Amino acid sequence: MSEKQPADMQIWRLAYLAPAPDGDLAKWYLLINEGPQEQILKVDERILVFKDPDAAEQIITRYGAHLPADEQDLEEPFFRGHVAQSLYLLTSGEIDETRLIIDTANLLLDLIAATGRTAPEHHRQRLKALADYFTFASDPAGFFRESGISSDDIVESLLWATGLVVLHLTEVQP
Numbered sequence: 011m012s013e014k015q016p017a018d019m020q021i022w023r024l025a026y027l028a029p030a031p032d033g034d035l036a037k038w039y040l041l042i043n044e045g046p047q048e049q050i051l052k053v054d055e056r057i058l059v060f061k062d063p064d065a066a067e068q069i070i071t072r073y074g075a076h077l078p079a080d081e082q083d084l085e086e087p088f089f090r091g092h093v094a095q096s097l098y099l100l101t102s103g104e105i106d107e108t109r110l111i112i113d114t115a116n117l118l119l120d121l122i123a124a125t126g127r128t129a130p131e132h133h134r135q136r137l138k139a140l141a142d143y144f145t146f147a148s149d150p151a152g153f154f155r156e157s158g159i160s161s162d163d164i165v166e167s168l169l170w171a172t173g174l175v176v177l178h179l180t181e182v183q184p
Contacts, residue, residue, distance in 0.1 A: 019080040020045035024066050025089035025117060027059070029172050032095075038179065039063045041070060042089060042120070043077050050124040051077075056180040057124055063087070068184030091117035093172050100150045100168075101161055112144035118171040125178040129171070136167040 023044050028037040038059035041051040051058050051074050060069055066084040096114040099106050106112075115137055122129050122137075129137075136159055143153045154161060 018046060020047065020078045022066075022070055022074070022079050022082040022084065023088040024063060024084045024086070025091070026063075026087045027091040027093075027117065027121070027175070028095075029093045029176065036061050038181070039066065039087070041066060041074060043074065043079060044088075045080075047078070048120075049077060050120065052124060053180070053182075055126060055178075057121060057175070057178050058182050059179045060182055060184070062184075065184040069182065072184060073182065089113065089117050089120075091121075093118075093168060097165060097168060100153075100164055103150050106144065106148040106150070109144070109148070111148075111150075112141055114168075115141040115144065118168070118175065121175040121178075122171055125174060127174060127178075129174070132163075133167040133170050136164055137171060140164060140167075 021044050023042045024039060025042050026037045026039050029035060039061065040057060040059050043049045043051065051069070053073055058069065058073055067082065070082070090110065090113040092110050092114055096111045098104075099111055119137055119141060139157045139159060140153065143157060147153070153159075
């Protein structure tokens, strides 16, 4: 019997979504079953979030035991979504040395898909442009120059996406 290749593995990964500046609101942690059949942990079409990252394994046992998994990567968040910090970097023009903007854009796009809702085309295009640009760059000024998207428009799309996602969250206990 041969071992599974990494691309064929299902791995539980820890993620977080932080809509506000650090200290203003707690981060919401969530779980993504990453692999060929990627799924965000949901119950009754609601994305499950929790406040204590140490509870991840218990959350999987309670709500996600029916999903296939070859491994768990729960020590540190693998996916990060920090909306306030991304907005700050974009509007201040500071270089994104930690790749937080692309992480936030990609996580929001995945979470929007998990809601089952269709994003208005202008928001989807803006978020996709953000993710595409910051895949290879870290300069917000360059993004605005190359994309033709205004700072106000990208702020609007990030806030719209965050609002949609928050409406589809359910906080659970282990």
